[in-house]
Amino acid sequence: MTARKTARKSMRDRVNTMGDGMHALFLLLPYGILFSMFIAVPILIAFGLSFTYFDMIQAPTFAGLANYISLLTQDTIFFQHVLPNTLRFAIIVGPGGYIIAFFMAWVLAQIQPAPRTVFALCLYMPSLAPGVFVSVVWTTVFSGNQAGLVNAFLLSNNLIDQPIQFLQTPYYFLNIMIIVSLWSAMGVGFLAMLAGILNIDEQLYEAAYIDGIRNRFQEIIYITIPSVKPQMLFGAVMAIVGAFNAGGVGVALSGANPTPQYSGQLITNHIDDFGFIRYEMGYAAAISVMLLGMVWVFSKITYKFFGERD
């Protein structure tokens, strides 16, 4: 009797699961197709093309590891400019911007709700600015003629005699790119961390003070960070992707790819340079694979830091 009941129940479960499976298939289909088309397939194509010569006119021909070998041994622009620029940019804008975002989120949690909303909006506002606006704002500020805000300030205080061509001078260019990117570094990750910090149970802090922590620094180390780890991981992944995805900044500021004497050339610009300008698709694909690999390695490291250990 009971055995039959269980059998019937498990039968019903199986039928339900099958129904669920069919429903799920229909529900997942549109996203699945779009995800494959614009994310999965492009990644596979990049992998595939990276082993070929392909100029968009003739069919790709197999080239083995030739693209990777020339990338690692012959591409002087890559080693002299692109790689150092990308690493310097990504390390300052990625972890740097991330630490600032966490710290600002923490500071905002220490003041009352009304002013907090206003300040949070000020800090987040640059992330709302579309590309056109970012380039208008910063080309106006760093414009090479005397109408540029920085030049005007320096000229009228007699600190310089001639306006500086900020956006065409390699010496300044990467630093300006970094300033601009830090300006808009407080994005979705910042909001996630702010929401996470505000949601921490206040009793945790009270209990911790009873248990003997003494100051805000200890609060952050023993309560805040452990409680918002999941949001911090989300923010970290967003920060890494943002830092490596940025390539538009340099082109928008200088108005050209390559940037002045490759001073602001990042790996994504290098990909576009070979792909869309020189039509060396196989080689561009090899650089893409390299970039995806770099992002993957950095993300793994952050998962090690913030992920929950099983």
Added chain:
Amino acid sequence: MRGSSSFQGTKINPTRFHRSQIKFYLLLIPISIFMLLPVMFVISNAFKPIDELQRFPPTFIVERPSLNNFRYIMQVASGTGVPMSRFLLNTVAVTAVTLVATILITGMTAYALSKKKFRAKEWLFKVNQAALMFVPAAVGLPRYLVIINSGLNNNFMAHIVPFLAMPVGLFLVKQFVDTQVPDSLLEAARIDGAGEIKLMYKVVFPLIKPALATVMIITFQAVWGAVEPSTMFIEDDTLRTFAFYLGSLTAGGAPMMAGVGAAAGMIMFLPNLIIFIALQSRVMSTMSHSGIK
């Protein structure tokens, strides 16, 4: 000794002001000014007549505001004679269709990944979570090949389709469904005879509105300002968008154009800002479910 009333002002998420908060204000005020100043300057530039734009040293606040720059944008047509209104109409259509489609697709996918029972469920969510690391700029080229080979070339859909699958959006909404849509409620609705479509429309979607609003904002920002589809996939000028048109206006570098550029930038920026302000409390409630475990 710390009284309980003073604890109200010094703890995290305080409800009232306490002088110990002054140090935080001293930090927040200058940083906020640094963030805002360039934006204010450009907005002020947008209203400057040409002689004020050329003045040295540049004035920060506009003295005799004029709408000339905006008028210029309204009146000029593109190189091929397509009027501004056509581009604006295209953008409105693209944005509306993309938003509705994104919300539907993200909502139903998140519901399936959260509440349905099937074998590959965990794995699919893991794949989407890994795609958070996806760097679109890395595969711009293969994406380009996919688009031109799938009939989207010079097709209005090229503005819309590439933006519909957004791993971050799905991730946020799925987490939200996990915590905010109780199984018991779904069960009750099923017993009442609700079909799948009714269930989603009447129960799931209303409960996850904040997360869908967040997806809406992220999508809006991506689509409204997008220039790439117009430059890369569209050859017919009448199918291009407003962002492309504004970008093409500012290509010149004359002082007049500095004002027009500022006005164009401001037009692109304001909708993002207004929508975010309107929906910010929903965004914050979504973000508290954003953690990766």
